[in-house]
Structures are given as structure tokens and as C-alpha cells.
Amino acid sequence: MPGPAAPGPASPSGTRPASVPRDVLGLLAPAAGGPAFDEHRPPPAELVADCVHCGFCLPTCPTYVLWGEEMDSPRGRIHLMRQGLEGEPLTDSMVGHFDACLGCMACVTACPSGVRYDTLIENTRQQVERRHTRPARERALRAAIFALFPYPKRLRMLRGPLRAYQASGLRRLVARTGLLPRLAPTLATLESLAPRLTRAPKPPDRVPAYGPRRAVVGMLTGCVQSAFFPGVNAATARVLAAEGCEVVINPARQGCCGALSVHNGREKEAQEFARHLLDAFADTGIDYFVVNAAGCGSSLKEYGELLRDDPRYADRAAAFAARVRDLSELLVELGPVARRHPLPVSVAYHDACHLGHAQGIRTQPRELLRAIPDLELREIADPELCCGSAGVWNVLNPEPAARLGERKARDVLGTGAQLLVTANPGCLMQIAAAIPRLGGSTEPRPAGSGGIALAHTAQVLDASIRRLPVDRLLS
Ligand code: SF4
Numbered sequence: 136m137p138g139p140a141a142p143g144p145a146s147p148s149g150t151r152p153a154s155v156p157r158d159v160l161g162l163l164a165p166a167a168g169g170p171a172f173d174e175h176r177p178p179p180a181e182l183v184a185d186c187v188h189c190g191f192c193l194p195t196c197p198t199y200v201l202w203g204e205e206m207d208s209p210r211g212r213i214h215l216m217r218q219g220l221e222g223e224p225l226t227d228s229m230v231g232h233f234d235a236c237l238g239c240m241a242c243v244t245a246c247p248s249g250v251r252y253d254t255l256i257e258n259t260r261q262q263v264e265r266r267h268t269r270p271a272r273e274r275a276l277r278a279a280i281f282a283l284f285p286y287p288k289r290l291r292m293l294r295g296p297l298r299a300y301q302a303s304g305l306r307r308l309v310a311r312t313g314l315l316p317r318l319a320p321t322l323a324t325l326e327s328l329a330p331r332l333t334r335a336p337k338p339p340d341r342v343p344a345y346g347p348r349r350a351v352v353g354m355l356t357g358c359v360q361s362a363f364f365p366g367v368n369a370a371t372a373r374v375l376a377a378e379g380c381e382v383v384i385n386p387a388r389q390g391c392c393g394a395l396s397v398h399n400g401r402e403k404e405a406q407e408f409a410r411h412l413l414d415a416f417a418d419t420g421i422d423y424f425v426v427n428a429a430g431c432g433s434s435l436k437e438y439g440e441l442l443r444d445d446p447r448y449a450d451r452a453a454a455f456a457a458r459v460r461d462l463s464e465l466l467v468e469l470g471p472v473a474r475r476h477p478l479p480v481s482v483a484y485h486d487a488c489h490l491g492h493a494q495g496i497r498t499q500p501r502e503l504l505r506a507i508p509d510l511e512l513r514e515i516a517d518p519e520l521c522c523g524s525a526g527v528w529n530v531l532n533p534e535p536a537a538r539l540g541e542r543k544a545r546d547v548l549g550t551g552a553q554l555l556v557t558a559n560p561g562c563l564m565q566i567a568a569a570i571p572r573l574g575g576s577t578e579p580r581p582a583g584s585g586g587i588a589l590a591h592t593a594q595v596l597d598a599s600i601r602r603l604p605v606d607r608l609l610s
């Protein structure tokens with residue numbers, strides 16, 4: 136491997152997924168078939184060439200931190216892409232290393248040479264999905280995941296049985312036996328990730344601006360967000376309205392934005408979802424399109440790229456993408472008009488990777504939180520390291536995801552804050568699932584007793600603007 140050796144990980148831990156054979160030297164077993172990549176959007180050779188092998192990205196890469204393997208680092212994966220471009224076949228081993236990447240983009244932030252690893256891995260994943268046949272069991276698991284998660288109506292149908300399961304006390308019983316993780320790790324992961332469900336009233340089509348209207352804003356309801364965190368969407372709409380935005384929701388017309396598909400190389404599926412969303416908001420006269428889920432926001436900002444070869448949608452997609460804003464981004468851009476009331480609470484803010492690394496949004500949420508009187512903001516150690524959620528990575532790779540989740544949860548609890556705040560439903564579920572494994576709790580508890588409550592940034596702002604008692608956030 137060219138280039139100076141990078142420092143090894145501080146403490147490698149966890150088990151590599153079975154699908155990732157050890158390949159320290161990158162000596163990949165030859166496979167039948169032609170070169171790894173076809174001509175439809177291969178990883179661009181000029182971007183691969185930008186990597187100077189310095190290794191600065193290695194300590195921020197969660198898979199390198201876990202396993203200490205060069206081929207599970209950004210530099211190693213770029214090396215594999217170069218091999219593919221030089222005509223090497225797409226081997227199981229190569230695919231394993233690409234699949235093991237969380238797509239967290241910490242390496243993009245860390246790279247002093249500006250290597251566009253985001254474009255590289257996205258193009259590579261599309262090639263893998265088209266040109267590689269996975270083992271039958273993995274194909275079945277992926278088929279099940281992609282038949283469920285990008286469909287909010289199907290997810291909402293799970294709410295009833297899930298609420299009944301949670302209310303029955305079965306959840307505690309299942310946890311006590313400890314059998315589920317041993318018998319069915321994927322199911323155990325899904326079970327542990329499911330948040331405590333509350334009522335989910337249907338969002339209105341439109342919410343009028345409070346006071347003089349400053350903007351008309353479309354709002355994404357999302358898949359997991361709408362099914363499992365309806366309170367976050369309701370808070371988002373209220374905050375926007377309080378800040379003078381008329382909010383266009385059109386919940387019946389919305390579907391998935393395609394983020395999950397695009398992050399997993401399912402290009403055509405992602406394009407279909409994108410076209411559908413563009414049609415749902417055509418002629419609504421929106422000035423901005425607001426997103427409160429980090430992974431969705433980063434994909435929506437790339438719609439122009441996703442549909443660039445579609446003559447009917449390319450221009451519309453690019454124009455739409457230019458209007459996309461994360462909630463915190465838009466609120467800072469507009470400036471506050473709604474009065475903030477005191478919230479005496481200590482908050483640990485977690486940078487979701489697709490907000491911090493992929494969109495470069497770190498200061499805005501902090502600025503909004505600091506503007507709330509009596510709120511004390513605390514920083515979490517190693518903020519650049521992913522919590523292990525990464526879309527459906529934690530479902531596909533439950534064991535290493537659990538290790539990353541526990542590492543993040545330990546750092547979160549280490550702040551001693553009463554409330555963990557972040558802007559992504561996946562992170563909330565991942566960290567909430569890890570805290571009890573460390574003996575902590577996300578249930579209401581006295582301060583200092585190893586517990587921490589969780590909330591989205593929108594819910595904190597909403598509580599402050601509406602002058603709610605802080606207990607509403609902590610219970
Ligand atoms: S995206 Fe994240 S997991 Fe993938 S190579 Fe970069 S830092 Fe590592």
C-alpha cells in the first residue's frame with residue numbers, strides 16, 4: 136500500500152461482519168467476470184487520484200477504529216476503487232469492504248486534500264448493486280428492509296402491533312431472557328431500536344404563519360420520522376409557523392425522499408422517489424423546502440445530481456435542491472422573531488453525521504440552542520465519530536453497530552447532561568438503544584442517576600417558544 140503508514144486505532148474492538156474477510160494486504164481473491172465497474176457512473180478516476188494516502192482520515196473512520204484494517208479505512212477503500220478502475224474484478228472481499236463503510240463522511244471532513252469520498256462511495260455502491268450478486272440470505276434481508284423502510288404507510292401499519300407489544304410488558308420479558316440477540320440478531324436490533332410510541336395525529340396540509348408571513352416553506356415528513364417520531368414533525372411545523380413561515384406539508388402526497396436508496400446504491404429506486412416528491416411539491420409556490428432528518432437533507436440537496444440525466448426532471452431537481460434547507464439552517468438564515476423562554480436544562484448536542492460531515496451544519500443548531508435562556512450546552516467527546524446508526528447499517532451489521540452505539544452512549548453520558556439533542560431519528564434510536572446496555576436509562580430519572588432524556592432540536596425550540604415546563608422534555 137503506497138503512502139506512509141497511519142497511526143493505528145486506539146483500541147480496536149468488536150467483530151468484523153462475517154461478509155468482510157480479512158484482507159490486510161489488499162490481495163483480493165480473483166473472481167470470475169470482467170472488470171469491477173461498468174461505464175455508467177464509475178467512481179471518477181480523477182477523484183480517486185486526489186487521494187495522496189496521507190492517512191489523516193483514518194482516526195475518524197469508525198470501521199478503522201473498530202478493526203484497524205487498512206482496507207476498512209477510507210484510504211484502503213479508495214485503493215480498492217483504483218484497483219477496480221484498473222480492471223480488477225469486483226470480488227466478494229472488495230464488496231465486503233465497501234459494504235462495511237457506514238457512509239458517515241467523517242473522512243470527507245478530515246481530508247486535507249478535499250477528496251470527494253462521498254461521490255466515490257455513492258458511485259461505487261451503485262456499481263456493486265448492479266454488478267454483484269450477494270448471498271441469498273443477505274439478498275432476502277436487504278429485500279425485506281427496502282420493502283419496508285422507505286414506505287411510511289407500511290411503517291405506520293407497524294405502529295399498532297408495536298404499541299401493543301410495548302404496553303404488554305413483553306418487551307421487558309424479552310430483554311430479561313437475553314435470548315433474542317443470540318437467536319435472531321437482526322430482529323433483536325430492530326426490537327431494541329424501536330422508540331417508545333405515543334399518539335400520532337395526522338399532520339395538516341398547511342399550517343399558517345403566526346404573524347406577518349416571511350416565507351412559504353415545504354416540509355418533509357419522512358418515513359421513520361413520520362411513523363415513529365410524529366412529535367418531531369409537529370414541533371417542526373409549530374416552530375416554523377412561530378418564526379413567520381407558512382408551512383406546506385401535503386402529507387398524503389409525500390413518500391420517501393430516496394435517501395435510504397441512494398445511500399445504498401439503489402439508483403433507479405432513488406430516482407423514482409425523487410420524481411414523486413418533486414411532483415408532490417410542484418406548483419406549491421414554496422420558497423424553501425425544510426428537512427428535519429439529517430440523512431434526508433443531505434440526499435435532497437443532491438437531487439440535481441441524482442436526476443441530471445433525466446431531461447424531464449433535471450432542471451426542476453436542481454432548482455428544488457437549491458431550496459432545500461435543514462431546519463436549523465433555515466432558522467438561522469431567517470433570524471428569530473419568536474421569543475425564547477427559559478429552559479433550565481443541560482443539553483449534550485450530538486452532530487448527526489449527515490448534518491455535520493455531509494452538510495457542514497454544526498454551528499447553526501448550537502447557535503439556536505445557546506439562544507435559549509438558562510439552557511446549558513455541553514460538548515460530547517469525539518464528536519466526529521459516527522454512532523453506528525448510518526441508515527440501515529445498524530440493521531445489516533448489528534454487532535459492530537452496537538459497539539459504536541455504546542461508545543457514543545458512553546461519551547454522551549460522560550457529559551452528565553440531562554438531555555441529549557440531535558437532528559436525526561436514526562441517531563436518536565441508536566443511542567437510546569445503547570444507553571440501557573450501559574446501565575443507563577432514557578426513562579425519567581433524578582438528575583445524576585445515569586439517565587438522559589432524548590429530543591430533537593425542533594422539540595427543544597418548540598418547548599422554549601411555547602413556554603413549556605422543562606419536564607415535558609425530560610419525561
Ligand atoms: S464514510 Fe465513514 S465509514 Fe466510510 S470510509 Fe469514510 S469515515 Fe470510514
Ligand code: SF4
Pocket residue numbers: 185186187188189190191192193209210242245246247248249250
Ligand atoms: S482520503 Fe484524504 S485524508 Fe484520507 S488518505 Fe486520502 S488524502 Fe489523506
